[in-house]
Amino acid sequence: MTMTLMKGNEALALAAIRGGCTHFFGYPITPQNEIPEFLARELPKIGGVFIQAESEIGAVNMLYGAAAVGCRVMTSSSSPGLALMQEGISLLAAAEMPCVIVNVMRGGPGIGGIQPSQADYFQMTRGGGNGDYRVPALAPATVQESVSMMVQAFEMADCYRTPVFIVSDGMLGQMMEPVEFDNIELKEPPEKEWKLTGHGNVRKPKTIKTLMLDPARLEARNFELQEKFQKIAAAECSWEEYLIDDAVLVFTAYGSTARIARNAVDQLREEGFAAGLIRPRTLWPFPDKPFQQLASRCQTVLCVEMSCGQMVDDVRLAVNGKLPVAFYGRCGGMIPSPEELVAKAKNIMKGGRQ
Incomplete structure (x- = not known):
């Protein structure tokens, strides 16, 4: 190779x-x-x-x-x-x-x-x-x-x-x-x-x-x-799952933002917080299936985007009211850091504002 x-x-x-x-x-x-x-x-x-x-x-x-x-x-x-x-x-x-x-x-x-x-x-x-x-x-x-x-x-x-x-x-x-x-x-x-x-x-x-x-x-x-x-x-729906089987909070992000979210998941796991990630590989057709299966074991989905919130609409449609969907975004060319996502996730899991 x-x-x-x-x-x-x-x-x-x-x-x-x-x-x-x-x-x-x-x-x-x-x-x-x-x-x-x-x-x-x-x-x-x-x-x-x-x-x-x-x-x-x-x-x-x-x-x-x-x-x-x-x-x-x-x-x-x-x-x-x-x-x-x-x-x-x-x-x-x-x-x-x-x-x-x-x-x-x-x-x-x-x-x-x-x-x-x-x-x-x-x-x-x-x-x-x-x-x-x-x-x-x-x-x-x-x-x-x-x-x-x-x-x-x-x-x-x-x-x-x-x-x-x-x-x-x-x-x-x-x-x-x-x-x-x-x-x-x-x-x-x-x-x-x-x-x-x-x-x-x-x-x-x-x-x-x-x-x-x-x-x-x-x-x-x-x-x-x-x-x-x-x-x-x-x-043609396609997605990737990362550590979601026991996750209390599941991030969802696509593209380069998903790389940052995955780092945040790793940091949270090291600190004892059960986090996971669903990464859509196709944006249309959107992969509803993995979100529909979360309700029995997950408490919150946290959508992360480099925007003011667009994919979050599709995530909410996929969840169909069975789970709360939180959002964190940076826009205008600003890139979120893993530390920002970790802080947001901890606040949610500790019962703070979503």
Whole structure:
């Protein structure tokens, strides 16, 4: 096994190439610029295409075009850049165009700052564009997991004909960790019978469109998409559990914040407090199951985010009133420390305010 010390963003970019990506379209924005910089240098070496678009709006529409002819395609951006792409993402979901979209989140709202944040949870799980659609969202917590999830994202995109989000952040994108690529196993891509490659006078022409002026036909199309989303929700939920069997208090956090929460769990255990952690690996579909099973043995769930509180809504829905759900968050680019989480947890377990 060969380990390589890599920055998170660059590891994502190399994993995209290893995952079969042949086309990238994007526009620079901190703190994700290492992704397009790496792909601008490396994609042409394998015969791939890199284009720096005139804007994020241009990039997402180029993504649509390349996906429509069957290429494995991706883009990456950061929070306000993703906001500009939302109309295009709605179109991609409606047209069932497989692609991967990376969001290396930064502080907001508005232009905000370039420090890490998780304030795009709603954007990544509720969809910022118009209409009834969902996009699978994978949330890595380590650089190595960023690599495996990138490959998984391309395979999921092709399997379900859907855009897939990789939800990273400025801390995970900029940190350096040892990673290895030797164990990447690629599945054979499915045959894309729907792709637009010219009919050559041997078959009827194909079209891909999302404009349906007949409301009955548009309703039927929505129901078709909802059936697919239900299949994704049933098959693709993923999470990690850490020391929850006897936990009185269970933290829940995702991405880089989950690393901090895990350190807090270890500190609390050393001091004799029974704490545990549930880490969602998929933000949509959200993993309800592990939370539904907590009521018989846990007293409180403590949701930790680098935001003012967004995933906490899904945690409360999952718990369904059977347990109190507390929240601790830092925002604007501020990062919580393990000591802060330990203090918050102790206060809750000792009967203080939640």
